[in-house]
Amino acid sequence: MAMAMEGIAVKLPMKEESNGGSSLRFMKSCQISFVVYRCLFLLFCVLLSRVLLQNLRRSNGVLFFLNGGQGEEMEFTVGVRSNKFVEVPQIIWGLNNQKIALARAALTARKLNRTLLMPKLSASLFYKNTDLLQPIPFDKIFSLDRFNSRCRGFVQIARGSKPREAFVVRKGSGRRWTASKDLAQLDECVRNPDIDRHEVIRLEGKHPFLWHDHWPVNDYASVFECLDLVDELSAEASGVVAKLRAIQNSTKYVAVHMRIEKDWMIHCKKVENRAKIKEGKNLRICSSREEIMQRVSKIPGLEKPSVVYLAVADDLLEDKTLLEGWSQGLVPYEKKNLGVVSTYAKYPYLIKSAIDYEVCLQADVFVGNSFSTFSSLVVLQRTVRKKRGNFGNGCEGTYAYNLEGPGGGSQRWATNMSDSSLAAISYGSNHVSCT
Numbered sequence: 195m196a197m198a199m200e201g202i203a204v205k206l207p208m209k210e211e212s213n214g215g216s217s218l219r220f221m222k223s224c225q226i227s228f229v230v231y232r233c234l235f236l237l238f239c240v241l242l243s244r245v246l247l248q249n250l251r252r253s254n255g256v257l258f259f260l261n262g263g264q265g266e267e268m269e270f271t272v273g274v275r276s277n278k279f280v281e282v283p284q285i286i287w288g289l290n291n292q293k294i295a296l297a298r299a300a301l302t303a304r305k306l307n308r309t310l311l312m313p314k315l316s317a318s319l320f321y322k323n324t325d326l327l328q329p330i331p332f333d334k335i336f337s338l339d340r341f342n343s344r345c346r347g348f349v350q351i352a353r354g355s356k357p358r359e360a361f362v363v364r365k366g367s368g369r370r371w372t373a374s375k376d377l378a379q380l381d382e383c384v385r386n387p388d389i390d391r392h393e394v395i396r397l398e399g400k401h402p403f404l405w406h407d408h409w410p411v412n413d414y415a416s417v418f419e420c421l422d423l424v425d426e427l428s429a430e431a432s433g434v435v436a437k438l439r440a441i442q443n444s445t446k447y448v449a450v451h452m453r454i455e456k457d458w459m460i461h462c463k464k465v466e467n468r469a470k471i472k473e474g475k476n477l478r479i480c481s482s483r484e485e486i487m488q489r490v491s492k493i494p495g496l497e498k499p500s501v502v503y504l505a506v507a508d509d510l511l512e513d514k515t516l517l518e519g520w521s522q523g524l525v526p527y528e529k530k531n532l533g534v535v536s537t538y539a540k541y542p543y544l545i546k547s548a549i550d551y552e553v554c555l556q557a558d559v560f561v562g563n564s565f566s567t568f569s570s571l572v573v574l575q576r577t578v579r580k581k582r583g584n585f586g587n588g589c590e591g592t593y594a595y596n597l598e599g600p601g602g603g604s605q606r607w608a609t610n611m612s613d614s615s616l617a618a619i620s621y622g623s624n625h626v627s628c629t
């Protein structure tokens with residue numbers, strides 16, 4: 195608007211001065227060319243910046259780091275098609291395995307230039323007996339509107355209540371089903387007009403957590419930053435955080451994801467033994483309660499006294515002496531002595547875990563296990579937020595207790611955001627660092 199008005203203002207006096215000298219005419223024409231060039235240059239800049247922003251968003255989600263996560267304030271016209279869909283099987287396993295599966299499904303839909311039909315998550319933790327999985331819609335846990343608004347131009351999820359005609363694509367499994375075969379199958383779906391004309395592509399086979407991983411950590415991080423708990427659950431998490439911050443007016447708290455529950459102790463010993471026998475590797479996955487207490491108390495510079503929240507599944511815990519043996523200056527709290535048992539008791543497993551996740555994410559200091567998917571995703575989101583806020587290199591106040599750090603404390607921990615796959619986060623790693 196401003197540019198057009200400037201053009202008119204120059205044109206009008208042109209008529210008035212038609213009898214003037216040639217030097218005056220020359221000066222006027224220079225003035226016009228200057229304005230025209232300026233307009234063209236401004237137009238070029240606007241177009242260029244739009245293209246750059248869209249490409250950033252489309253390429254790897256780096257935009258979240260650039261615009262401070264306020265993606266909802268920007269309108270993107272380019273994005274996945276909203277009239278073609280991808281349907282995926284019910285998503286299962288632990289909370290963070292489910293989040294990874296959801297991100298993988300959304301990124302697959304993006305690869306096919308389609309919107310993901312809202313998947314069902316699983317509220318309970320049964321692995322084998324699928325009748326007991328208690329399907330729960332995505333939008334009972336995470337806000338669908340906020341997801342789509344934050345992820346606009348990148349990935350999208352649609353409510354898909356009516357049955358639709360679908361082309362079924364069966365994903366392979368086993369050793370012969372390689373990553374390149376998987377990718378070739380996706381490419382074929384995009385290239386083949388007979389497949390692409392279908393309104394829905396229904397992906398069948400093993401659940402999405404086990405699909406091949408074709409995307410860099412940055413893409414996953416962008417999807418995770420679009421996940422925001424629904425208001426009711428976010429208020430529950432804020433309630434727990436407020437209680438922790440109110441203890442003796444400390445305002446700060448340390449969260450320790452004590453992965454010592456029964457299911458974990460069975461799993462971690464199995465993985466440690468297998469790695470030793472098959473590869474001669476000495477993985478350090480299992481940490482006892484005593485080891486965790488030691489490594490937390492010896493973190494250099496940890497403020498004392500400090501309130502320590504123990505994120506743990508009480509009903510899966512065999513050791514009931516959680517609060518005993520903490521070194522002086524560390525004041526431990528779990529759900530019972532914090533007075534939040536009733537908050538958690540209302541909900542199924544998945545939601546309990548989601549509330550604990552939020553409490554760990556917001557903690558001033560977080561200490562977790564580098565082989566736990568729960569801990570690893572907390573650390574990934576803390577890294578993203580610290581980098582976005584320019585708080586150093588992302589590992590301030592974040593540690594792994596299963597790895598010994600300086601002075602017998604815990605190892606400092608930040609996610610390697612330039613990793614080309616999510617393997618270290620999905621399956622855990624001993625190689626955590628802070629670079």
Ligand SMILES: Nc1nc2c(ncn2[C@@H]2O[C@H](COP(=O)(O)OP(=O)(O)OP(=O)(O)O)[C@@H](O)[C@H]2O)c(=O)[nH]1
Binds near residue numbers: 287319538
């Ligand atoms: N399983 C379970 N977890 C709970 C409960 N209450 C809180 N949680 C928290 O959720 C964590 C486990 O979350 P999961 O969803 O099983 O973890 P995950 O995402 O599968 O990640 P892994 O640690 O690799 O198993 C626990 O360590 C607690 O911090 C509960 O009643 N049951």
Ligand SMILES: [Mg+2]
Binds near residue numbers: 287567
């Ligand atoms: Mg698990």
